[in-house]
Amino acid sequence: LMNLERTAGYFDSLGIPLPQLNAFAAGATELAGGALLALGLFARPAALPLTFTLLVAYATAHREELTQIFRDPEQFLGADPFLFLLVSVLVLAFGPGAWSFDG
16 A cells, blocks of 8 residues: 555556556555454454455466466465465464454
């Protein structure tokens, strides 16, 4: 959200439609969703759009790593969005835990 023009330009180079709107939506989802996950507040509802956003990141910006998931899993696991995707999926599946505001 700090540099939407640069992000929108990057999204445009990837062929993402409506790059300005999608840059804002992705940034807002990552900021708000990440804060909610960190607090454990509305964690499962926040994890769903975060998971979707990170899957789109893999499908667009990290397509090479995604296509290598079975041939070279290290490439997939080493991509920038992996840990964020893993946390989002874990919270989506199991909830935020006992030490959260939701708990």
